[in-house]
Amino acid sequence: xxxxxxxxxxxxxxxxxxxxxxxxxxxxxxxxxxxxxxxxxxxxxxxxxxxxxxxxxxxxxxxxxxxxxxxxxxxxxxxxxxxxxxxxxxxxxxxxxxxxxxxxxxxxxxxxxxxxxxxxxxxxxxxxxxxxxxxxxxxxxxxxxxxxxxxxxxxxxxxxxxxxxxxxxxxxxxxxxxxxxxxxxxxxxxxxxxxxxxxxxxxxxxxxxxxxxxxxxxxxxxxxxxxxxxxxxxxxxxxxxxxxxxxxx
Amino acid sequence: xxxxxxxxxxxxxxxxxxxxxxxxxxxxxxxxxxxxxxxxxxxxxxxxxxxxxxxxxxxxxxxxxxxxxxxxxxxxxxxxxxxxxxxxxxxxxxxxxxxxxxxxxxxxxxxxxxxxxxxxxxxxxxxxxxxxxxxxxxxxxxxxxxxxxxxxxxxxxxxxxxxxxxxxxxxxxxxxxxxxxxxxxxxxxxxxxxxxxxxxxxxxxxxxxxxxxxxxxxxxxxxxxxxxxxxxxxxxxxxxxxxxxxxxxxxxxxxxxxxxxxxxxxxxxxxxxxxxxxxxxxxxxxxxxxxxxxxxxxxxxxxxxxxxxxxxxxxxxxxxxxxxxxx
Numbered sequence: 308x309x310x311x312x313x314x315x316x317x318x319x320x321x322x323x324x325x326x327x328x329x330x331x332x333x334x335x336x337x338x339x340x341x342x343x344x345x346x347x348x349x350x351x352x353x354x355x356x357x358x359x360x361x362x363x364x365x366x367x368x369x370x371x372x373x374x375x376x377x378x379x380x381x382x383x384x385x386x387x388x389x390x391x392x393x394x395x396x397x398x399x400x401x402x403x404x405x406x407x408x409x410x411x412x413x414x415x416x417x418x419x420x421x422x423x424x425x426x427x428x429x430x431x432x433x434x435x436x437x438x439x440x441x442x443x444x445x446x447x448x449x450x451x452x453x454x455x456x457x458x459x460x461x462x463x464x465x466x467x468x469x470x471x472x473x474x475x476x477x478x479x480x481x482x483x484x485x486x487x488x489x490x491x492x493x494x495x496x497x498x499x500x501x502x503x504x505x506x507x508x509x510x511x512x513x514x515x516x517x518x519x520x521x522x523x524x525x526x527x528x529x530x531x532x533x534x535x536x537x538x539x540x541x542x543x544x545x546x547x548x549x550x551x552x553x554x555x556x
Numbered sequence: 557x558x559x560x561x562x563x564x565x566x567x568x569x570x571x572x573x574x575x576x577x578x579x580x581x582x583x584x585x586x587x588x589x590x591x592x593x594x595x596x597x598x599x600x601x602x603x604x605x606x607x608x609x610x611x612x613x614x615x616x617x618x619x620x621x622x623x624x625x626x627x628x629x630x631x632x633x634x635x636x637x638x639x640x641x642x643x644x645x646x647x648x649x650x651x652x653x654x655x656x657x658x659x660x661x662x663x664x665x666x667x668x669x670x671x672x673x674x675x676x677x678x679x680x681x682x683x684x685x686x687x688x689x690x691x692x693x694x695x696x697x698x699x700x701x702x703x704x705x706x707x708x709x710x711x712x713x714x715x716x717x718x719x720x721x722x723x724x725x726x727x728x729x730x731x732x733x734x735x736x737x738x739x740x741x742x743x744x745x746x747x748x749x750x751x752x753x754x755x756x757x758x759x760x761x762x763x764x765x766x767x768x769x770x771x772x773x774x775x776x777x778x779x780x781x782x783x784x785x786x787x788x789x790x791x792x793x794x795x796x797x798x799x800x801x802x803x804x805x806x807x808x809x810x811x812x813x814x815x816x817x818x819x820x821x822x823x824x825x826x827x828x829x830x831x832x833x834x835x836x837x838x839x840x841x842x843x844x845x846x847x848x849x850x851x852x853x854x855x856x857x858x859x860x861x862x863x864x865x866x867x868x869x870x871x872x873x874x875x876x877x878x879x880x881x882x883x
Binding site for chain 2: 380383404
């Protein structure tokens, strides 16, 4: 089953063509990595999928529904969640409160002025679940702005998970991280994919992470699709080696 | 800048917040006992309550939603006129006067809010100023209804009829103070409830990170609109009480200079602390009262205190006290 079907999308900013006729199909339960050199249009591509802005041309179909021009909040309600290259969290709130805001929204309690015992218990269960999933239980009552970079990223992913997403979009989840943190976040993503069968699309620069995690890889270069395939196919692809991997090493 | 490098200040712990609430209530409840010993008078405490309520209501928007309004005097003033006009022309009923003030200011805020929720930052602040000035000039020019520059006179608060007994808030300063305190208590109680609710948390989310809030599915514009409307309605309540306190409503109650004073009270007291704006209002009103008795340039001293607080205690007076008392 296709979870995400991006059909021939183009994004133009004035005379700059940031993404040029790219198509991509992601199956349910798949982990897809998007790679490409800086300026390849990866984040622009992501922004169209998540609803930051609509494509100039082309269509985006999510789980059978055309969402090309749908607002962010409507996409979120359909089960699309994303994280950002620069971690977007609520820094002056605790980890628990950060996650709570996600859980209460996902359970449709956003406009409540009072939570009854039943709802309160449900919300707490949801929070604990997200904490356990992302390994943040011990940090739950710390301000999220005080955590390490890696843990902040985990908190951001925890918030995305509260939405019970059917599609999880991760924009450079290990950006700016050291060896140890990269390993921890990659393990978290692996767990989400292998154990919980999340459909994940991620942009990533760290090739070890990409080649270890991804089921399939999409390579972008200068706004165009250069190649698509399994990690083994991509590693052997001469166009990719020339355009990207050669330079990176 | 990544969030990791953002300086994070530690908010008050729950225990200290309760301590603050207990101290505030103990002081407010005993005002008639200690204020006269300190050389104050009960009406001064009434002013603190009313302006404190205005600043706390404004702070729902600034401190807890992250949106700056420089036009909150408009809703304060509309609340005052609403109450005054009812007392003068409709009925000698204090509750009805308050209700009319809240409705007038609250509805004005609700309608105006619809127009501005897509504006951000400076633009948001500027349109609130613009609306405030429109409201000011309407009140200023509409002589027949509002009394124009001289203000609305010729009304006075009516004794409170509770059915089984009548409380003479019209003549007893003490009774009126406790009446104000009761209304204040209900209002800030509701505000506290609101901020502790899931809805209140969505406002914090918007303040902290609008992008993240949107990508958690929070309809930002709708929630900002609700926050603005609620903030305006509570500010209008404060304005209605102000009309009752003075038996008078005037266009200066809608003027942008009062909007600025409300901002100063909230920021000086501590906009991230629930009671901060009340503390700011108390300092403001007391300094104004004492210093204006020997110089007309009292605002110079308020400004000086404000600058010092902002420079040295960026989280405001209460924010500073709450942090240092526990360490």
